[in-house]
Amino acid sequence: MIKQLRSWWKDTEIPNLIGRKKVDFSIFRDGTHIPVEFHPDFLEANQGQQPNLGEGIKVKLIYEDRNYEATLFKIDQVSASREALQLRYNGNQTLKDLLIETFKHSYSYIMQERTNQLADDAKKPQVVVPEDQAEYIDFYATGIPFEYRLEFITYKAKPNVWWVNQGATIKEEKEEGILWAPLLNAQGRKLYHWETMKEVKQGDIILHYSNKAIRYVSQVTDAAVEAPKPGSMAKTNWQEEGRLVRTEYVELIPPIVLQQFNQQIMQLNLTQGPLHSGGGVNQGYLFRFSRQALQVLQSLTAEVSWPDFAILDQDEAASDMEGLREVIPILPPSDSSIPTFLHQIQSYIRRKGFFFPEHLIENFYLSLKAKPFVILAGISGTGKTRLVKLFAEALGATRDNGQFTLIPVRPDWSDPADLLGYKDLSGRFQAGPITKVFVEARKPENQQRPYFICLDEMNLARVEHYFSDMLSVLETQEWQEGRIQTQALISSTMLDTPEDQAEYGGLGIPENVFLIGTVNMDETTHPFSKKVLDRANTLEFNYINLQQYPDVNGEGEAGDPADLTQLNHLFLRSDYLQLVNAYDANKELVVRTTERLVKINTLLEDIHAHVGFRVRDAICFYMIYNDRYKLMSEEEAFDWQLLQKILPRIQGSHSSVRRVLLNLMKGALGTGSGVTVDLPKLMDEDASPLYMKWAAGQTPPAAKDPQSARKLAFMLRRLEEDGFTSFWLS
Incomplete structure (x- = not known):
């Protein structure tokens, strides 16, 4: 099993390995902080012994038969509300000299970057050595408490891989065989994506991106030199002084479009890489790529003819993997494989004897992908809970392995404690049912597994009362170190004991947890507020065909769920948290969709x-x-989105509601339905000719948006017959 947190890593299959630490500035200065997830590993190496809080124990570090002294401290990390371990040797200059000499590449890189930061006179984040240049210290248990054997993994120079964004001048730059970037911007400041030019060396590999695709790959023939702006860039408003790199371009046929690879490369978390967290391309010129990223890119583009210089030696690559025991990140499935996986899920559900309308599985999947909170609504007995269970089961998430949890909502739930938990009279925190799932899901060994929580009959109690904290925290999602993190759900005032703080401290909504609520649409349940509706897709189960029977001949059909159980949580996890992350790669679609929403919003x-x-x-x-x-x-x-995100908001008895429904019906029917919506006439007369088209035994018109048109027809009928209408009552 692999576990990884920030700059620490461990493969439990390696005998006696306590953990691997990536070399950073703290290694050369005073020691290292040990993440809480690695405390059990050091506790095991120390045979159950540990320092008292606020104290330290002397440690022996052994490297090539020489012993070096350090101290293992346990401190109270107040800012994080937990205890922390630190390995310190700031007084041991001999050990520090050894580390500086051994890891001279990392030391030189870090000190140069720190010098640049000081020169810029600006506060910048801690210097991080790029992954393809990283060096490591391995800590091994020796069988003696507080004695660790060290192994060093040092950097061996190989061609670096770079990514360059080129616009209107790419043709001229290719013809001249160059890259060029200014030294300073118009305000006289250095930019890191220009400063990278001075790191480019002979033999490096460069990927050339232009107009939403990688179009060329090149090999550097001469490292960067200072040179004036070339003639090909004369029309740009950059300053005259810059750096020039000479490189030999080779065209890639076919070019590699962004959506072929962006999600897989994004998961590699390249430091100062070309892609932002949403999978789009960062603005700038020359970005760091990596050898591993190039291998992933090539594995996704078998149809592309790559030149020999760009194909990494396979024996060398295998040696890298063995020597560094590099962590291969968990990658999402390719975009082209998603329809196949969804077909397999649907086949599995049918073999279990359940049938759902066309595109419902795709719709359910897209809804979860857009936001990890979905509401399934409909009359009782239509299979809402069963859909969640079988969808999860097809992905290997069952009640037995803890990855599927059914939580029946009680009518007397009135605050978040019913779900999250409470502090008992003894001061101990008693976890609620949803908290227990979150604790399991965030364990390092479970972080790649999808977890499904089904809140059954969610609206038996007022959702805004017991689910309010969840809704608020769900909105705090942000990218941190390549993962989606949220604010903590449980207040520190609820956690008095060290055990509770270790178990529940900092617990947010893990990115591998997906929440689905089922609701019955009748007069006995509570309505939803817009706060809830804004945060969920509402899938409706009201149109049932009873003449569907189990597919008894489908047992041997391709698509057995065993093929799907290896899918990790990235199959479902959101790729975008803010529209800016997706905008540049999907601008035309976003603009078209937004323009339609603007017209609907006016109504x-x-x-x-x-x-x-x-x-x-x-x-x-x-x-x-x-x-x-x-x-x-x-x-x-x-x-589907009009039906699920817009129509649930509409309810009332006024004529204005009728006018909105009629206007929306006109748009949903479109011009090819053969049904004329005469708004002025229908506002004053019976609208039954519209909604009777969907009555039993009738053939509905060929609407542009048939799902929404059907729902609007029933809402209109309810309004005319009862004087009140709502999405939830029709």
Whole structure:
């Protein structure tokens, strides 16, 4: 088993390995902080012994038969509300000299970057050595407490891999065989994506990105020299002085478009790399790539003819993997494989004797991908809970292994303690059912497994009362070190004991947990507020075909769930948290979708049901995923989003509600349905000719957005017959 946290790593299959530490500035200065996830490893190496809080124990470090002294301290890390371990040797100059000499590459890189930061006279983050240049210290247990054997893994220079963004001048730069970047910007400051030019050396490999694709690869013939702006860039407003690199371009046929590889490369978490957390390309010129990233890119583009210089020697690559025991990041499946996986899931569900409408599985998947909170609504007995269970089961998440949890909601739930937990009279925290799942899901060995929580009959109690903390924390999602993190759910005032602080401290919503609520649509349940609706897709289960029978002949069909259980949580995890992350790679689709929402919002404003940026972004994400995976047409996908994100907000008895429904019906029917919506006439007369088209035994019109048109018809009928309508009652 592999576990990794920040600059520490461990493979439990390596005998006696306590952990591997990536070399950083603290190694040369005073020692290293040991993450809490690695405390058990050091405790085991010390045969159950550990320092008292605020004290230290002398440690012997052994390297090539020489002993070096250090101290293992346990401190109270107040800012994080937990204890911390630190290995210190700041007084041992002999050991520090050894480390500086051994890791001279890392030391030189870090000190040069620190000098540059001071020269810029600006506060900047800690210097991080690029992954393809990293060096490591391995700590091994010796069988004697507080005695560790050291092994050093040092850097051996190999060709670096770079990524350059080129725009209108790419043709001229190719013809001249150059890269060029200014020394300073218009404000007289250095930019890191220009400063990288001085690190380029002969033999390095460069990927050339332009107009949403990698179009060339080149090999550097001459390292950077200071040179004036070349003639090919005369029309740019950059300053005249810059750096020039000479390199030999080779065209890639076919060019490699961004969406072929961005999600896989993003998971490598390249320091100062070309892709931001949403998978789009960062603005700038020359970015760090890596040899591992190049290998991943080539594995995804077998159809591309790569030149020999760009193909890394396989024996050398294998040696790298053996020598460094490099951690291969968990990667998401390719975009092209998603339809196949969804077909396998649907086949598995059918073999279990359950049937759902066309595109429901794709819709459910896209909804979870856009936001890890989905509501399944409909009359009782339509298979809402069963869908969640079988979808999870197809991915290997079952009740037996703890990856599927059913939580029945009780009518008397009135605050978050019913879900999260409470502090008992003795001062101990008693975890609620959802907290227990979160604790399991965030364990290092479980972080790549998907966890599903089904809140059954969610609206038996008022969702805003018991689920409010979850809704708020869900909105704090942000990217940290390549993972989606949220704020903590449980207040520190609830955690009095060290055991509770270690177990529940800092517990947020793990990125591998997916929440699904089921609700019955009748008069006995509580309605949802817009706060809830804004944060979820609402899938409706109201149209049932009873004449469906188990697929008894499907047992041998390809797509057994065993093929799917190896899928990690990235199959479902969101790739985008903010629209800016997805905008540059999907600009045209985002603009088209937003323009349609603007027109709809104009109608909704009359009844104060219009949507904000949160809903706009969620709908755009859904549309982007659908486009990436080629699951449905753009119109079909927008139909589902109109049904699930817009219509649940509409309710009331006023004529203005009727006008909004009629206007939306006109848009949903489109011009090819053969049904004319005469708004002025229908506002004053019976609208039954519209909704009776969907009555039993009738053939509904060929609407542009059939799902939404059907729902609007039932909402109109409810309004005319009862004088009140709602998405939840129709």
